Amino acid sequence: MITHTHDLTFSETEVRKRFTSWDEGEPDREWMCLLLLAQHAPELAPRPLRRETAEGDPVIVMERLPGTPLETGALTTRQTAALGAALRRLFDVPFDDARATGIGERRLGPSTLRPHLIGWAAAPHDLSALHEPRLGERALSGAREFLATSPTPAFELSVIGIADLNPANVLWDGSVCRLVDFEDGGLSDPAFELADHVEHLAGRGVYDADALIRAVSLSTAERERLSEWRTHWAVFWLIMLLPGNGGFRRNPPGTTEQQAERVLRMLDG
Template sequence: MQTSTHCLTIGEAEVRKEFVADHEAQAAREWACLVLLAEHAPGLAPRPLRWEDGPTPVIVMERVPGAPLGPQPLGPARTHALGDALRRLYDVPVAAVRDAGIGLRRYGAREHVQVMRDWLAEDTDLGECRGPALVAEALTAARAYVADPPLPEPRETALGIADLNPANVMWDGRVVRLVDFEDGGLSDPAYELADHVEHLGSRLPGVYDAGALAAAVGLDAEGRERMAAYRPLWAAFWLAMLLPGNTAWRRNPPGTTEAHAGHFMALVDAH
């Protein structure tokens, strides 16, 4: 199975993950996360078996039971199980994360605003859009939003997975396990959950219910407010990804960009 960052070879008991060239940092980050979780949250993620040096880095890990979540709402049982898994992840001691040499997650709360300012500043030809006027309106709103976003101060109090695409959530009928930590690192649980519920792969099929997942993880009222405050930033990220020529534009059917533009503006109007 080939992706943009790695190639997976799945055996009966082992999974071999070979990273493409220039992705040594992602490989080292994932290896460090898996080693840390094997000690502090055993069974939550694949157990790391060996690191193979070569032209490109390779991680070999155990194959965990279960199958990836499908593109449909989780329901109460699986939401509760996912909340338990994320709570175990967030309960890993921060001191242990730092001692393992694991830094901030990719696109962390402190860097993401500037990343979005740079991305959204680029000129884009919207002629291929079904509703160019709507997308242009959303782009104007997104640029204004990231210029001075009303975001809470991040609290890097937990290890986050960063990418909770449903394909990275393994369900065996009883327990949830998590895979793919190449972008993981220190993060804010409220920021993580905002990322997860706004991920296009989960939001479009309605996999994660924002309120139910926050409750399952155990966010208090303030945490839920902070999660809601971060959601427009991630919606702006996906708006940029859905512009003509970008990855999500190519992967999704016509009309997705326009629908997401409406979603983004609704989130901004709510804040």
């Protein structure tokens, strides 16, 4: 489930990221990713400067990058091309070097997402708080059937992924996109990553899925398995938006129903 894991403080040249939760090894994962990117894709992500502790909490200090987070409106053609180029640089980091650093699979990676979804979907859910509980139940029932009967999509751990491409984690300086927040990042599959990115709830209305997929230049095999992973990520967001979960509380009324309709459309093909 999604939880708040850190606090940020800024100076003119540095960002201090203080972790308030690190059960999943977030500080180590982010530090290793940033070290790797500083070597192989400089200026794509913040350069790591030092590690500290503050009252027992781990802290990563990194350089402050130029640019501001992407706005909530739809990206321009230029921004989409720049974001695609940034993701391509990320995916082109030498995989053998990434694996040699000891970086593991990203959080909720291609080998772990589906088992988590099966467990979360199977749990009892009280949908009475929804405006349209029957719609929510249809989507949840369809998701359960999909997870029970469909094969696990193919994947190949072959790239480094950021995991969380919330538009707030993309800095735009007018010409270049840079990426921040690698605490969930790690080894991944390009189709899996891009499926995650274009289905991200915060990216709805911001990312043009088809345009971003073209901009990243996936291989034919990667594009073929992209749609299967997109359905899995759509189910993920349906579950996050169910009553009792944080996504339901943080989003406007009706968001769950919209996601339920999205899932049903995808399941219907």
